[in-house]
Amino acid sequence: MKLRFDREDEIFREEISAFLTETLPADVVRRTRTGMHPPNEEDRRWWNRVLYERGWSAPHWPAEYGGTGWSPIRQHIFEHECRAAGAPELRWQGLRLLGPVIYTFASAEQKARYLPPILKGEEMWAQGFSEPGAGSDLAALRTSAVLDGDHYVVNGQKMWTSEGQYSELGFFLVRTDPTVKIQQGISMLVMDMATPGITVWPTTMIHGDAPVCEVFLDNVRVPRENMIGPPGSGWNQAKFLLANERTSSAEIPKAFADLRRIRAIASREMKGGRPIIEDPRFAFKLAEVELEVEALEWSVLRVLCDAPSRHPVAARASVLKVRGSELQQKLSELAAEALGQRALREYRRDNVFTRLPEDPSWGDHVPGATADLLYLRACTIFGGAKEVQKNIIAKLAFGL
Numbered sequence: 001m002k003l004r005f006d007r008e009d010e011i012f013r014e015e016i017s018a019f020l021t022e023t024l025p026a027d028v029v030r031r032t033r034t035g036m037h038p039p040n041e042e043d044r045r046w047w048n049r050v051l052y053e054r055g056w057s058a059p060h061w062p063a064e065y066g067g068t069g070w071s072p073i074r075q076h077i078f079e080h081e082c083r084a085a086g087a088p089e090l091r092w093q094g095l096r097l098l099g100p101v102i103y104t105f106a107s108a109e110q111k112a113r114y115l116p117p118i119l120k121g122e123e124m125w126a127q128g129f130s131e132p133g134a135g136s137d138l139a140a141l142r143t144s145a146v147l148d149g150d151h152y153v154v155n156g157q158k159m160w161t162s163e164g165q166y167s168e169l170g171f172f173l174v175r176t177d178p179t180v181k182i183q184q185g186i187s188m189l190v191m192d193m194a195t196p197g198i199t200v201w202p203t204t205m206i207h208g209d210a211p212v213c214e215v216f217l218d219n220v221r222v223p224r225e226n227m228i229g230p231p232g233s234g235w236n237q238a239k240f241l242l243a244n245e246r247t248s249s250a251e252i253p254k255a256f257a258d259l260r261r262i263r264a265i266a267s268r269e270m271k272g273g274r275p276i277i278e279d280p281r282f283a284f285k286l287a288e289v290e291l292e293v294e295a296l297e298w299s300v301l302r303v304l305c306d307a308p309s310r311h312p313v314a315a316r317a318s319v320l321k322v323r324g325s326e327l328q329q330k331l332s333e334l335a336a337e338a339l340g341q342r343a344l345r346e347y348r349r350d351n352v353f354t355r356l357p358e359d360p361s362w363g364d365h366v367p368g369a370t371a372d373l374l375y376l377r378a379c380t381i382f383g384g385a386k387e388v389q390k391n392i393i394a395k396l397a398f399g400l
């Protein structure tokens, strides 16, 4: 294992950076940097297509399925540069979560059907796992799928489905057998979100946007061949998927981009006639969180490189999830602190894009910081609540 950037890695970094400078229009960068949740959907689809044409839309997939064959270090450098340049963040449900499940567990026909449109960004996916009463305790899910001829008939409710209202397809966990041990009765079904019987209700969050929704499933007929793996294998696929989700949810490239943004804010915003960056108390807090981000980056690289460890990968992924989400919250608090009263000004999507040009005192570094702060209250919950991650760490790493 190699945990350092060598000369070739640095040349690779320069190549990526030059490509990004050449390709990303200023208006896309500006929209991306406003920290809105969800980000601009058209920008993301466009960017997915651009990266696909370059062969770079899924660096972490194996090369035989359209990945790049880059080492984990290079994948990390690529993500880092994309964030630093203000590239739109690609939708992760298809590329990060479902794609690896498909090429690991699905049939040859399913791979041929689903993987290419994910790579091209032509079909966007929603993750339908959580339900009222089944979030942390996911195995308690009650949405049922009953076989009727060549179709499963699905009934139930999902909630907190990220970007379900902007998705063509969804991968849903459903209960296909209520008579066996609860984990063994769960299966994963792919559903076209336009199927009759699926109703989507966007949920407005504290920052004023609706990045999530509730999904109601009322006698939805789903072709039998849309099941991934055999009936009852959904729990294994879900565990595999959640471990991937937690490793990437450390969000290191975003953390570095946030640090740069905080520096920019603190250099421009004044306190007592001096830039806030010169306030020793603020500078100390910034240095402290910067060190924590760097330390976490090395832990992420160790997991990505499969470095030897006394602890199982699921426990390590949970550690990254807990620390990564805590740091995201700290960073967003620091950005708001640097903005002071300006953090309280209007920050919603409609205001950011319509009013900003009329207000010259409102620099590009201001909008979005408060939206990010408010939205990120949820990051210690989504992808698996912090308390539950700590239970996993206690059990798997320390045998408690």
Ligand SMILES: Cc1cc2nc3c(=O)[nH]c(=O)nc-3n(C[C@H](O)[C@H](O)[C@H](O)COP(=O)(O)OP(=O)(O)OC[C@H]3O[C@@H](n4cnc5c(N)ncnc54)[C@H](O)[C@@H]3O)c2cc1C
Pocket: 126, 127, 128, 129, 130, 131, 133, 134, 135, 136, 137, 159, 160, 161, 162, 163, 212, 378, 381, 382, 383, 384, 385, 386, 387, 388, 391
């Ligand atoms: C913004 C956002 C986006 C999301 N996107 C998606 C998505 O796209 N797809 C999807 O399927 N889900 C999604 N989720 C759902 C998310 O995965 C769940 O919210 C999460 O798993 C927690 O479940 P819950 O909300 O049911 O809370 P609960 O499980 O009811 O937990 C409530 C509280 O009790 C604590 N708790 C529960 N059990 C224990 C325990 N055993 N020990 C100690 N404490 C415990 C929790 O930590 C938490 O603080 C999203 C959630 C949010 C907020």
